[in-house]
Amino acid sequence: xSNVLVVAEHLHGKFPKTTLVGLAAGxxxxxxSGGKILAIVLGKDVDALxxxxxxxxxxxxxxxxxxxxxxxxxxxxxxxxxVVKQKGVEDVVATATALGKDLxxxxxxRLGAGMVSDISGIVDGTxxxxxxxxxxxxxxxxxxxxxxxxxxxxxxxxxxxKGGSGxxxxxxxxxGDGKMKFVEFAETKSDRPVLTEASIVCSGGRxxxxxxxxxxxLEPLCDALGAAMGAxxxxxDAGFVPNDLQVGQxxxxxxxxxxxxxxxxxxxxxxxxMKDSKVIVAINKDEEAPIFQVADYGLVADLFKxxxxxxxxxxxxxxx
Amino acid sequence: xxxxxxxxxxxxxxxxxKINAEGxxxxxxxxxxxxxxxxxxxxxxALRVKEKNPGSxxxxxxxxxxxxxxxLRTGLAMGADRAILxxxxxxxxxxxVARVLQKLVEQEKPELILMGKQAVDYDNNCAGQMLAELLxxxxxxxxxxxxxxxxxxxxTREIDGGLxxxxxxxxxxxxxxxxxxxxxxxxxxxxxxxxxKELKEIPVADLGVDVTPRVKIVKLExxxxxxxxxxxxSVQELVKVLHEEAKVI
Numbered sequence: 340x341s342n343v344l345v346v347a348e349h350l351h352g353k354f355p356k357t358t359l360v361g362l363a364a365g366x367x368x369x370x371x372s373g374g375k376i377l378a379i380v381l382g383k384d385v386d387a388l389x390x391x392x393x394x395x396x397x398x399x400x401x402x403x404x405x406x407x408x409x410x411x412x413x414x415x416x417x418x419x420x421x422v423v424k425q426k427g428v429e430d431v432v433a434t435a436t437a438l439g440k441d442l443x444x445x446x447x448x449r450l451g452a453g454m455v456s457d458i459s460g461i462v463d464g465t466x467x468x469x470x471x472x473x474x475x476x477x478x479x480x481x482x483x484x485x486x487x488x489x490x491x492x493x494x495x496x497x498x499x500x501k502g503g504s505g506x507x508x509x510x511x512x513x514x515g516d517g518k519m520k521f522v523e524f525a526e527t528k529s530d531r532p533v534l535t536e537a538s539i540v541c542s543g544g545r546x547x548x549x550x551x552x553x554x555x556x557l558e559p560l561c562d563a564l565g566a567a568m569g570a571x572x573x574x575x576d577a578g579f580v581p582n583d584l585q586v587g588q589x590x591x592x593x594x595x596x597x598x599x600x601x602x603x604x605x606x607x608x609x610x611x612x613m614k615d616s617k618v619i620v621a622i623n624k625d626e627e628a629p630i631f632q633v634a635d636y637g638l639v640a641d642l643f644k645x646x647x648x649x650x651x652x653x654x655x656x657x658x659x
Numbered sequence: 660x661x662x663x664x665x666x667x668x669x670x671x672x673x674x675x676x677k678i679n680a681e682g683x684x685x686x687x688x689x690x691x692x693x694x695x696x697x698x699x700x701x702x703x704x705a706l707r708v709k710e711k712n713p714g715s716x717x718x719x720x721x722x723x724x725x726x727x728x729x730x731l732r733t734g735l736a737m738g739a740d741r742a743i744l745x746x747x748x749x750x751x752x753x754x755x756v757a758r759v760l761q762k763l764v765e766q767e768k769p770e771l772i773l774m775g776k777q778a779v780d781y782d783n784n785c786a787g788q789m790l791a792e793l794l795x796x797x798x799x800x801x802x803x804x805x806x807x808x809x810x811x812x813x814x815t816r817e818i819d820g821g822l823x824x825x826x827x828x829x830x831x832x833x834x835x836x837x838x839x840x841x842x843x844x845x846x847x848x849x850x851x852x853x854x855x856k857e858l859k860e861i862p863v864a865d866l867g868v869d870v871t872p873r874v875k876i877v878k879l880e881x882x883x884x885x886x887x888x889x890x891x892x893s894v895q896e897l898v899k900v901l902h903e904e905a906k907v908i
Contacts, residue, residue, distance in 0.1 A: 440800070441788060453754075475676045479879075480874050480875060481877050483873050520826045522826050527820055585837070589697075589779070620901070636891050649898065652898040
């Protein structure tokens with residue numbers, strides 16, 4: 340029996356959109372491999388979460404206990420391994436978020452599994468498509484043997500929709516030797532939408548020149564549009580903004596309805612993180628910038644003039 | 660303290676790679692090879708630990724072709740003490756890399772392993788986490804700050820939505836993210852000294868580790884090109900097309 344187990348990441352008592360993308364990928368894989376789909380939720384007092392997850396029509400395995408209150412790679416890998424063995428699981432799936440990228444390789448090593456990272460497509464039960472070399476190439480790869488551990492690109496599938504009801508089963512599982520300890524999570528407080536969930540993203544690049552200009556120029560535009568703010572790797576590298584805003588192959592992959600790239604030249608690795616956006620706008624003073632080759636609408640202009648103007652025009656439009 | 664740092668030879672990330680004639684990999688002609696940028700950050704971090712803890716030793720490890728000597732020499736020129744090159748003409752998958760490193764860890768017995776969070780060629784982002792599991796050691800992937808004191812590590816990690824701090828006893832595996840530090844350039848005396856530093860080569864077969872691939876590349880393709888759109892003449896025109904034509908605002 341080749342069951343598929345989806346690791347359901349949660350934050351503040353909710354499942355983010357990225358988790359539902361992983362769930363959709365797991366369902367797709369289970370259909371192709373002919374196995375049953377299961378989802379696992381780990382944490383402290385997860386009854387409500389487990390019930391919520393079951394409303395997506397999957398059977399849920401809940402691993403509950405204080406030792407799982409905070410995500411820790413060693414404890415989670417140990418517990419999921421127990422469940423994989425109990426439930427005849429051949430594929431473990433999670434979205435390639437920061438947590439998924441941290442956890443899944445450790446789990447794969449513990450299981451001695453073949454691992455495929457950041458897949459963008461499923462061909463059949465053992466064959467997957469994934470980007471490599473900063474998105475220059477897509478490889479179709481086949482995994483030999485079982486189990487398999489798969490992380491899924493957060494934009495690769497439509498998020499799973501609610502429907503049906505699964506059973507919830509509580510199981511006890513090992514938390515490993517507990518060497519790793521959680522100290523704190525300093526959450527970035529923002530009223531803006533989450534980068535990987537927003538329908539509009541405005542990203543800034545090195546053209547913004549410094550971190551203050553992100554605040555002065557880009558943030559008002561984001562707020563006028565109700566957009567999330569992103570950044571190119573060059574801007575993160577230069578220390579303008581934190582790394583969790585980075586859009587690109589080594590940062591976050593986004594596919595919003597509208598992506599506005601401001602002062603971003605369009606390095607390959609950045610394009611890999613946003614080129615599946617529905618509509619791309621580029622504002623750059625260099626008309627030769629590679630970003631214009633992928634932009635639906637390009638504006639060759641000095642961003643320090645164009646962005647405030649754009650913010651005002653958007654406000655006018657919204658008010659009308 | 661002995662610190663093991665991984666250094667992978669990768670194509671310069673600015674290079675536009677093309678598929679080779681056999682369709683099995685990328686065309687290697689006219690490619691500039693560099694140290695994986697995340698590994699460079701890991702080397703820098705190791706050197707900073709060494710500066711704070713005199714008597715420490717920084718040992719570099721690369722797995723790759725003989726030409727990877729070049730990247731190891733770069734790390735030695737930055738200030739690392741010696742290097743090991745595990746010779747393999749095939750690119751090993753992450754679990755095989757982790758097994759090779761596990762073997763070397765048994766021989767070298769480092770207290771800290773620093774690695775780049777991912778190699779910018781295959782972009783797997785796996786080997787560090789896998790190595791930690793094989794060794795039964797704690798891991799801190801995507802580190803932006805590392806503090807070591809009294810055999811304990813406190814590491815800040817850049818995760819979705821903020822910064823997470825973990826603590827754990829050494830030995831451990833830490834993988835470097837972009838903002839951990841700004842790597843130094845090798846000085847001229849550093850480059851001169853690097854030529855004389857020990858660089859040991861070991862054929863991968865001599866380690867007795869199973870490196871058989873589990874994941875095989877069946878096909879490589881260039882992604883569909885997104886067609887360039889058009890230029891608009893003004894901000895007003897841009898807002899108009901986004902509202903009326905694309906209907907996205």
